[in-house]
Amino acid sequence: MSSIMLIRALRCASSPIRCNTAIPTQKLKAQTPNTLSIVQQQQIRQARTVRVILTQDLDDGKGYAGEVHTVKPGFARNFLIPRKKALYAIPKNFERVGILDPDLMAETAEERAAREKKDSDEDAKAADVLRHYLRNKTLTIWRKVDENAAGAVVGSAGTPLYPGMVDHVAVRRKLSKQLRIDLEDHETVQIYPEAISHSEIDDVEKEKSMEEYFKSMKKLGEGEECQIQLKEIGEYLVKLSLKGDEVGLRLAIMKR
Numbered sequence: 001m002s003s004i005m006l007i008r009a010l011r012c013a014s015s016p017i018r019c020n021t022a023i024p025t026q027k028l029k030a031q032t033p034n035t036l037s038i039v040q041q042q043q044i045r046q047a048r049t050v051r052v053i054l055t056q057d058l059d060d061g062k063g064y065a066g067e068v069h070t071v072k073p074g075f076a077r078n079f080l081i082p083r084k085k086a087l088y089a090i091p092k093n094f095e096r097v098g099i100l101d102p103d104l105m106a107e108t109a110e111e112r113a114a115r116e117k118k119d120s121d122e123d124a125k126a127a128d129v130l131r132h133y134l135r136n137k138t139l140t141i142w143r144k145v146d147e148n149a150a151g152a153v154v155g156s157a158g159t160p161l162y163p164g165m166v167d168h169v170a171v172r173r174k175l176s177k178q179l180r181i182d183l184e185d186h187e188t189v190q191i192y193p194e195a196i197s198h199s200e201i202d203d204v205e206k207e208k209s210m211e212e213y214f215k216s217m218k219k220l221g222e223g224e225e226c227q228i229q230l231k232e233i234g235e236y237l238v239k240l241s242l243k244g245d246e247v248g249l250r251l252a253i254m255k256r
Helices: 038-046 073-080 091-097 109-134 168-179 198-202 210-215
Strands: 018-021 050-054 068-071 086-088 138-143 188-191 234-241 246-255
Touching (some): 050 091, 073 086, 086 091, 109 246, 138 168, 168 188, 210 234, 210 246
Antiparallel strands (some): 018 068, 050 086, 188 234
């Protein structure tokens, strides 16, 4: 999910910091909160403290680049991260800066298994939250149509788009803009190739559910992108493949 715009940033001097460990200073690249997964953003907002990797030295010697600190979530979200002074201390960022997470250095096999199970459960829970959020929502994309085609005046289903089309990139961008849902690069968007009336999906007496349509779709391989291009006005289905599960989304392409 995208971060909420906040009124003002907290000042560094007003928020206490506790240093966990010291790591040699090095020049690091900052990362915006939008690159975090949905479950990670939820955890940060709900936590009383969060861990960060400093990417710049802090004023008054309160911290140095390369150190891992525990701070208040608001201080990280409103000051350190937007000013590119720190990264959230998540596994991807430890790999990015080339250092080890000090909390995992002495992790036993049992502790690692418990942590991975907890992460998996939280990913599944995040997918359920998103599924519940999208259950009554339709992503709407507006496009121009071929004015010479039949049905162009009212923009009826099946009217050809002209110019352009709708693909997984357009859906991903609209998902962020309209519904404030930002997907990570590894979270894929896959479009069902045929128009499907949403009223049929919503009708409990119909034999085929959204999930059953998705079962007939070829699963994307690692690094593979959806090649479907929608070129007509109509109602469609989209499958969002998250780390925790697959989530369905209704898509409507309307005449602009």
